[in-house]
Amino acid sequence: MISLRRITKRSEPYVLAAIILLSLLIQVRSGQFFSGNNLVDLARSLIVPALFSVGCMMVIVSGGIDVSFPAIASLAMYVTDKLLLASNYSGNVILAYAISAGLGLLMGALNGFLIGFLRLPTLVVTLGTSSLYTGLMFGAFSASASDVPPSIAKHGKEILFTATNPTMGLTSNMPSQILILIAVLILAFFLLRYTMLGRGIYAIGGDETAAERAGFNVRGIKMFLYCFVGVLAGITGIARISMMSYADPSTMLGMEMTVIAAVVLGGTRVTGGMGTLTGTILGVALMTILSNSLILIGIPTYWTRVFTGAVIIIGTGVTAHQTISTRRRRAQSQKAAA
Amino acid sequence: MTTTKTADSVRRGRSARDPNLLRLLVMLVFVFVLMTVLRPNQFATMADFNSMMRQFPEYGIMAIGISLTMITGGIDLGVVGTANLSAIVAAKFLIGTVPRGAAPAQVVPYLIIAVLLSLSVGLVCGAFAGMLISRFNIPAILATLGTQQLFTGIAIGITSGRPQSGLPLLYSRIGNMEFFRFVPISFVIFFVVAVGVGIMLSRTRFGTYMYMMGTNPRASRYAGLNNTSITLRTYMISGLLSSVAGLIMMARANSAKADYGAPYTLQCVLIAVLGGINPNGGFGTIGGVTMAILILQFLSSGLNMFNNISNFYRDVIWGGVLILVLVFNKLLSWREERRAVRKSMN
Numbered sequence: 001m002i003s004l005r006r007i008t009k010r011s012e013p014y015v016l017a018a019i020i021l022l023s024l025l026i027q028v029r030s031g032q033f034f035s036g037n038n039l040v041d042l043a044r045s046l047i048v049p050a051l052f053s054v055g056c057m058m059v060i061v062s063g064g065i066d067v068s069f070p071a072i073a074s075l076a077m078y079v080t081d082k083l084l085l086a087s088n089y090s091g092n093v094i095l096a097y098a099i100s101a102g103l104g105l106l107m108g109a110l111n112g113f114l115i116g117f118l119r120l121p122t123l124v125v126t127l128g129t130s131s132l133y134t135g136l137m138f139g140a141f142s143a144s145a146s147d148v149p150p151s152i153a154k155h156g157k158e159i160l161f162t163a164t165n166p167t168m169g170l171t172s173n174m175p176s177q178i179l180i181l182i183a184v185l186i187l188a189f190f191l192l193r194y195t196m197l198g199r200g201i202y203a204i205g206g207d208e209t210a211a212e213r214a215g216f217n218v219r220g221i222k223m224f225l226y227c228f229v230g231v232l233a234g235i236t237g238i239a240r241i242s243m244m245s246y247a248d249p250s251t252m253l254g255m256e257m258t259v260i261a262a263v264v265l266g267g268t269r270v271t272g273g274m275g276t277l278t279g280t281i282l283g284v285a286l287m288t289i290l291s292n293s294l295i296l297i298g299i300p301t302y303w304t305r306v307f308t309g310a311v312i313i314i315g316t317g318v319t320a321h322q323t324i325s326t327r328r329r330r331a332q333s334q335k336a337a338a
Numbered sequence: 339m340t341t342t343k344t345a346d347s348v349r350r351g352r353s354a355r356d357p358n359l360l361r362l363l364v365m366l367v368f369v370f371v372l373m374t375v376l377r378p379n380q381f382a383t384m385a386d387f388n389s390m391m392r393q394f395p396e397y398g399i400m401a402i403g404i405s406l407t408m409i410t411g412g413i414d415l416g417v418v419g420t421a422n423l424s425a426i427v428a429a430k431f432l433i434g435t436v437p438r439g440a441a442p443a444q445v446v447p448y449l450i451i452a453v454l455l456s457l458s459v460g461l462v463c464g465a466f467a468g469m470l471i472s473r474f475n476i477p478a479i480l481a482t483l484g485t486q487q488l489f490t491g492i493a494i495g496i497t498s499g500r501p502q503s504g505l506p507l508l509y510s511r512i513g514n515m516e517f518f519r520f521v522p523i524s525f526v527i528f529f530v531v532a533v534g535v536g537i538m539l540s541r542t543r544f545g546t547y548m549y550m551m552g553t554n555p556r557a558s559r560y561a562g563l564n565n566t567s568i569t570l571r572t573y574m575i576s577g578l579l580s581s582v583a584g585l586i587m588m589a590r591a592n593s594a595k596a597d598y599g600a601p602y603t604l605q606c607v608l609i610a611v612l613g614g615i616n617p618n619g620g621f622g623t624i625g626g627v628t629m630a631i632l633i634l635q636f637l638s639s640g641l642n643m644f645n646n647i648s649n650f651y652r653d654v655i656w657g658g659v660l661i662l663v664l665v666f667n668k669l670l671s672w673r674e675e676r677r678a679v680r681k682s683m684n
Contacts, residue, residue, distance in 0.1 A: 065479060120664045121617045123413070123479050124607060128660035131604050135653025142650075257487055260480070270477050303495045309488030312480060313470060320475045 011267025011319065015282040022289055030296040036163035037172035044172065046288045047181050047243070048252070050281060051236040052259045053266075054188050055229035057280040060263055062225055063205040063272030064122035067260075068111060068130035069233040070252040075133045076103040076230075077237025078141060081247040084149040093155035093242070100234035107133060108230020109223070116222030134253065143249035148241055156242035177239040184232065189277055201225060205272025261308055262287040265315035287311065358614040362629040369633055373640035380643045388520060390635050395528035396421075396590065397602045398631040399583040401609040402535055403576035405627045408610050409539070410569060411552040411619025412471060412478030414576045418602050419489030420463040421584030422594065426493050428456035428585065429502040429594035436506050445508045452509075456581050463489055464577020465570060472569035486603070493596035503593035513589020524586045531579060536624035548572060552619030601653070608660040609634055611667075 027033040052069055059066045080100040089095065107129070114125045137143045148156070159173040192198035200221045203211035212218050241247045266283025268275030290311070291304050373381040380386060400417040407414040429452075436448045463485065470481040515523045539545035551558040551568050559565050588594045613630030615622030637655070641647055 114661065114665070118665060118668050120668060124611060124617050124664065125661065127604050127607060128657045128664070130657070131653045132657030132661070135650050135655075135657060139650035139654055257483065260483065261487075264480065270480050300495075300498075302498055303491065305487050305491030306495055307491070309484050309486070309491050312484035312487060313476070316476045316480045316484065317470065317474045320477075324475060 010279075011265075011322075012276065012279045012282055015266060015279065015286055019282065019286050019289060022286070022293075026289075026293045026296050029298070032165075032296060033293070035165045035167070037165040037170045040163040040172040040174050042285075042288055042292060043178060044175055044243070045292055046284060047175070047177050048236055048240050049255065049259050049262060049288065050181055050284045051184060051232060051239065052255065053263050053280050053284050054184055054277070055232040056256075056259050057263045057266070057268050057275050057277070058188070058192070058201055058225055059122075059229060060260075060268050060270060061205045061272060061275040062201045062222065063208065064115065064222075064225075065260070066111070066122065066126045066226070066229055067256045068107075068126040068133065069229055069236075069259075070255045071130040071133040071137075072104050072107045072230050073233035073237035073240070074249050074252050075107065075137045076100040076234035077241050078137055078143050078146075078247060078249050079103055080234075080238065081146060081148055081152070081241065082141065084151070085147065090150045093151045093238075096149070096152055096155075097235055097238050100238045101231045102234070104230035104232070104234025104237070105227050106230070108227045108233070111230070112223035112226035115226060116219045130256075137249055145246055145248045148245060148247055152238065152242045153245055156245045175243050177243055180235065180239055184235075185277060185281070192277070197221060197224065202273055205269075205274070207273075257312070258287055258291070258308055259284075261312040261315065264319065265311055267319065269319050270316055271320075283315075359623070359626055359629070362613065362626055362633070366629055366633050366636070369636045369640070373636055373643075377640065377643045381640055384520070386639060388516075388522070390639050391525040392522050392590070393639070394631055394635040395522075395524040396583045396586045397599070397605055397609075398528050398628075399531050399579050399586070400602060401606040401613075401631060402531060402624065402627060403579035403583075404606045405610040405613065405615045405622060405624070406535065406539075406548070406572055406579075407478065407576050408615045408617060409552045409619060409622050410548050410572045411555060412569070412572070413482060413607070413617070414464075414467060414573060415479065415482040415603055415607075416463065416467055416485035416489055417576060417580040417583070417606060418599050419486040419493070420460055420577050420580035421587060422596055422598055423463065423489040423493045423584075424456040424459035424581035425584035425588040425594040425598075426497055426502055426596065427459045428452040429505060429588060430496070431455055432506055432509065433502060433504050440506070442508050445506045448506070449509055449512070453585060456585055457578060460577040460579075460581025460584070461574050462577070463580070464574040467577070468570035468573030471573065472566040490596055497596055499596060501593045501595040505588070505592060510589050510592045513586065524589070527582065527586065531582065532624055532628055535575075535579075539624060544568075544571070549620055552621075554620075601656075604660075605634070605656060608656050608663075611660060612663050614667075 023033050032038055052073075055069060056066060077100050080096055080103065083099065084096055111126060111129055114120045114129075115122050156175070158176040160176055160178070162171050162173050164171045192201065200211065200216040200218075203214065203216055204218055204221060208218060237252070240252060244251065262283040263275070263280050264270055264283070265286060266276070266279035266281070268280060287308075290307055294304060294307070295301060370382070400421060403417050404414050432448060432452050436445055467482055467485045470476045470485070471478050474481075476484075513523065517523070517526065539548065547558070547563055547568050550561070551563060551565055555565055558568075584594075587598055591598065609627060609630045610622070611617060612633065613622065613627035615627065638652060641652060641655070
């Protein structure tokens with residue numbers, strides 16, 4: 001009984017139920033959902049938002065919000081791409097990831113400094129840096145769609161396996177970038193679960209003053225957090241262009257909305273202090289299925305933004321409602337105990 | 339303790355001798371002189387003033403809307419979506435109902451209905467955001483990120499993403515009218531809005547309530563204020579102002595489209611912060627915001643006169659200025675705090 005109540009209080013089961021219902025609906029309407037190639041396609045389009053969502057979730061758990069990660073990812077990957085093209089580099093792709101991650105680290109560090117050390121409001125700061133980075137990309141580097149160096153192109157062709165759909169004759173390849181996602185997820189899981197740093201992120205989000213008094217280095221943790229988001233964004237940028245096999249500077253801009261929606265939908269509490277990786281990935285999966293499959297059930301693509309907006313509002317509304325009702329219940333039980 | 343803080347901040351928010359206003363004025367004069375020296379034949383000519391007066395009212399009015407929500411401690415990121423949606427509703431109505439080749443006198447009632455329709459869409463959008471924030475306790479940032487997506491999404495959905503053109507000629511004729519062949523009607527509307535909102539903030543009870551709630555929502559609730567109603571009304575005003583901006587944009591472009599003015603959101607937040615509105619709520623005046631609007635307009639008009647500067651550098655400058663202003667204000671408030679501590683120790 002107690003465990004059942006605990007389950008219904010969390011968001012993950014609802015999101016999972018929504019995913020199952022939606023996939024059954026699509027399966028009934030189109031008969032194509034549970035085909036091997038559709039599932040591989042979904043996994044493929046899930047990689048980039050899922051990579052972003054890990055960092056985004058950690059920031060929201062800490063009580064902040066970051067809208068600059070698509071700009072960081074775009075600028076980092078674009079500069080890396082141009083650098084490698086100019087130097088005719090044809091070696092290992094790891095260098096591309098390293099350079100892009102390094103650039104991401106620098107850009108994230110600026111966010112971290114402004115937010116952690118100067119204690120400026122996170123939304124306004126990241127709106128500002130986002131504009132700064134996209135402006136630099138289009139202004140200083142006059143960015144436009146460009147080729148990718150051979151190492152990245154080769155990396156994009158590495159596939160794990162191919163799924164075929166015998167009835168439609170379609171095939172889909174599982175890209176190797178999914179391994180990066182899995183590695184990042186494992187790393188983030190250990191970081192959040194087994195390190196003091198991870199505990200600190202939750203502590204700051206719960207109550208910053210309390211966390212500081214308890215001895216957490218709040219500035220340092222925030223600095224780390226925004227640097228981590230930057231590094232992750234840099235890596236995501238390279239993963240994206242290797243999968244697309246050309247570097248389009250505007251391909252990731254605007255993704256912040258869907259990623260934030262997915263994270264919030266996955267049960268991350270918007271006021272900070274709560275959130276899980278499982279919920280986040282489920283949220284991303286639901287958003288990906290929604291945007292990939294609305295066409296399959298006959299809803300025109302014009303309406304996808306309405307769905308994103310509605311999902312943000314309903315998702316945040318539900319978590320806000322849960323926060324208040326738990327607070328009320330706790331107050332009542334305290335009263336009863338007294 | 340709390341009451342003195344509230345009273346102090348209200349007084350400071352209203353004070354005419356606000357040091358921030360002086361700083362803004364210096365900045366305004368500096369930018370103006372700089373541009374006049376660099377581009378004497380183009381900047382600060384009559385034609386230039388006229389074109390500037392045409393450009394800033396649409397985002398200036400939205401910036402005032404955002405500023406109001408920031409004074410109450412929230413933020414409205416949905417202003418551009420509201421503006422476009424309400425303009426599209428008005429445009430759809432006009433295109434769908436006004437008979438072809440109708441005489442101007444016949445068109446007037448349609449125009450009045452269209453304007454009223456658009457303003458009520460703005461009010462409803464604002465009320466929706468205000469309700470999400472005050473009734474459902476969704477943080478303003480996320481609620482309005484959501485409404486921005488939702489309103490833009492609805493606008494794209496009902497137009498299939500196509501611009502709505504073919505408005506009756508009379509609309510753009512009125513919308514682009516100039517008094518004395520110099521003062522555009524949009525500037526007059528901006529002026530009326532700025533003065534009206536300024537009076538509301540400094541002279542009415544509601545204005546004081548907004549500052550009080552922005553300074554400390556819990557204290558204002560315990561003081562007997564109805565926070566829910568204040569929030570709701572603030573976002574409705576912001577929605578209303580957005581739809582006014584939408585009508586101006588529609589007149590200027592002679593059409594309505596779902597994704598007009600996308601960079602205005604950031605620009606409006608920048609104006610509010612530059613104008614001395616504290617993102618945490620409780621501080622700021624419309625005078626400061628107006629000066630920030632002028633500074634930005636001088637900068638962007640001036641930059642336009644340099645052919646070798648790409649438009650994208652404007653993004654860099656907006657972002658950079660926003661962050662620098664934030665840092666500067668922070669350092670200043672730290673210095674004031676230290677000074678206050680020293681004074682209290684003596």
